[in-house]
Amino acid sequence: MKNTVLGLVTIALVSCNAQQKTTQNKVTNKKIEYKADWKSLEQHKTPEWFLDAKFGIYCHWGPYSVPEYKNEWYSHWMYINKDNPEAKNGKESEYYTHHVNTYGPLDKFGYKDFISMFKAEKFDAAAWADLFEKSGAKFSGPVSEHADGFAMWDSDLTKWDAKEMGPKRDIMGELSKEIRKRGMKFIATFHRQWLYAWYPTWDETTDASDPRYAGLYGPKVKKGDFLFPDNPNRKKLGAASYYPLADEQFNKEWLARLKEITNKYNPDMVWFDNKMDIIGEDYRKEFLEYYYNHAEKKNQEVVSTYKFHDFAEGTAVLDLERARMSEKKDFPWLTDDSIDWKSWSHISDPNYKSTNRLLDFLIDVVSKNGAVLLNITPKANGEIPEPVKERLLQMGDWLKTNGEAIYGTRTFDIYGEGDAEVKEGHLSEDKNADNTAKDIRFTRKGEVVYATVLDWPAENQLVIHSFKKGSPYLTKGIESIEFLANKKKMKFTVENDGLHIQLPKEKVGDYAFAFKITPKK
Numbered sequence: 001m002k003n004t005v006l007g008l009v010t011i012a013l014v015s016c017n018a019q020q021k022t023t024q025n026k027v028t029n030k031k032i033e034y035k036a037d038w039k040s041l042e043q044h045k046t047p048e049w050f051l052d053a054k055f056g057i058y059c060h061w062g063p064y065s066v067p068e069y070k071n072e073w074y075s076h077w078m079y080i081n082k083d084n085p086e087a088k089n090g091k092e093s094e095y096y097t098h099h100v101n102t103y104g105p106l107d108k109f110g111y112k113d114f115i116s117m118f119k120a121e122k123f124d125a126a127a128w129a130d131l132f133e134k135s136g137a138k139f140s141g142p143v144s145e146h147a148d149g150f151a152m153w154d155s156d157l158t159k160w161d162a163k164e165m166g167p168k169r170d171i172m173g174e175l176s177k178e179i180r181k182r183g184m185k186f187i188a189t190f191h192r193q194w195l196y197a198w199y200p201t202w203d204e205t206t207d208a209s210d211p212r213y214a215g216l217y218g219p220k221v222k223k224g225d226f227l228f229p230d231n232p233n234r235k236k237l238g239a240a241s242y243y244p245l246a247d248e249q250f251n252k253e254w255l256a257r258l259k260e261i262t263n264k265y266n267p268d269m270v271w272f273d274n275k276m277d278i279i280g281e282d283y284r285k286e287f288l289e290y291y292y293n294h295a296e297k298k299n300q301e302v303v304s305t306y307k308f309h310d311f312a313e314g315t316a317v318l319d320l321e322r323a324r325m326s327e328k329k330d331f332p333w334l335t336d337d338s339i340d341w342k343s344w345s346h347i348s349d350p351n352y353k354s355t356n357r358l359l360d361f362l363i364d365v366v367s368k369n370g371a372v373l374l375n376i377t378p379k380a381n382g383e384i385p386e387p388v389k390e391r392l393l394q395m396g397d398w399l400k401t402n403g404e405a406i407y408g409t410r411t412f413d414i415y416g417e418g419d420a421e422v423k424e425g426h427l428s429e430d431k432n433a434d435n436t437a438k439d440i441r442f443t444r445k446g447e448v449v450y451a452t453v454l455d456w457p458a459e460n461q462l463v464i465h466s467f468k469k470g471s472p473y474l475t476k477g478i479e480s481i482e483f484l485a486n487k488k489k490m491k492f493t494v495e496n497d498g499l500h501i502q503l504p505k506e507k508v509g510d511y512a513f514a515f516k517i518t519p520k521k
Contacts, residue, residue: 123382147194
């Protein structure tokens with residue numbers, strides 16, 4: 001999915017300024033029957049549970065976790081030999097060289113052969129769910145199917161699934177039960193659209209061309225179809241304009257698998273990676289129709305997501321990738337990001353983000369009407385790396401103390417103040433610097449305002465310039481200010497340059513610092 005085909009997807013976040021509707025339909029007891037029509041699908045309302053939840057976890061975990069090399073795109077790049085149209089300057093990829101040197105030629109050892117090595121012998125769905133709960137996540141689930149074509153559920157549509165091969169367990173089924181036992185929402189994330197032309201099924205020197213494995217590697221495509229710069233629909237398609245449109249058979253299989261996931265696991269959210277616009281528009285509309293009507297029958301409130309223009313505005317929740325908004329939005333949105341700067345799957349040399357960075361990112365996103373879906377990186381055997389556990393538990397500890405400034409909140413009149421500038425755009429997060437004590441983010445519950453400063457202020461005094469004398473905010477005056485880290489009331493004054501809050505002499509906590517500001521009645 002990620003690290004994106006080295007720059008192919010360069011389109012800016014053109015949807016960032018879209019006026020997505022947050023009240024697509026009035027709250028009534030009347031059942032809605034959705035039709036496969038964008039106007040009809042606009043009736044769907046983003047549920048309150050999603051607006052309240054703010055933080056979720058998912059994981060890239062599959063046969064691509066076995067080689068532990070570079071990233072989850074291994075299944076694609078391992079096939080890029082010097083004769084492949086994607087070969088740079090006629091040279092084979094690093095992945096190809098590594099694979100051949102480590103495992104042998106691709107006609108003898110292809111991606112399919114990693115499946116038997118993906119045993120997940122230490123996978124414990126209950127332990128995973130416990131960790132997700134302790135981290136403070138309110139929704140979670142696995143990658144249901146990555147671009148590799150391997151289904152992580154007990155499928156009746158393919159033998160290439162985790163129940164029949166590899167772990168020989170229904171990963172989605174086990175996780176759905178354990179996640180829901182703990183009061184979290186269960187999500188399914190879906191990348192199958194990437195499978196079309198993912199493997200060089202035209203290349204007779206590899207196992208990808210063998211018809212015996214077509215159920216995994218996908219349909220036969222022409223040489224060079226992965227890159228298709230002369231696509232006449234280029235401008236219309238946007239992000240996926242470099243890719244060929246899927247054929248009818250692939251469209252049908254894409255939809256059938258989604259319906260099967262919906263029927264078997266009733267996910268509270270179905271999340272999609274980009275490149276979905278190679279799928280026929282009628283099939284995309286039919287999925288939303290089926291999913292929303294399925295939920296209506298079960299009295300279930302559900303969410304679906306999309307990137308770029310893959311669904312029509314107002315029919316689902318806009319999702320960004322390794323990115324965030326620079327300003328507050330009047331529509332709810334989601335961003336998916338990985339705990340590892342380099343990869344979305346486990347690799348042998350990870351570069352994990354700090355807990356401080358992860359929390360500052362979450363706080364900033366929430367202040368702008370967003371939510372975070374954080375990806376973690378389990379090992380092929382089912383273990384979650386200790387540094388990943390450590391960061392999740394630290395996030396959970398912070399949220400136990402400061403969660404009221406996050407969960408169930410809504411945006412304030414302004415999202416915050418400070419020097420930090422956010423650079424928007426697909427895969428842009430690495431361009432954003434760490435936050436400082438000058439960066440403060442606001443949320444609210446009713447008239448109560450929460451101000452969270454993203455580092456400990458100098459001289460143990462916090463000054464919130466937005467709340468100075470004569471400002472248009474907190475015009476009723478302030479009754480009290482509570483420091484959530486120690487539940488103590490703070491001394492404060494409102495002056496010409498801002499609201500001054502006297503902090504304890506010693507720093508309390510390790511990360512962001514949240515204050516509950518209660519106005520006078």
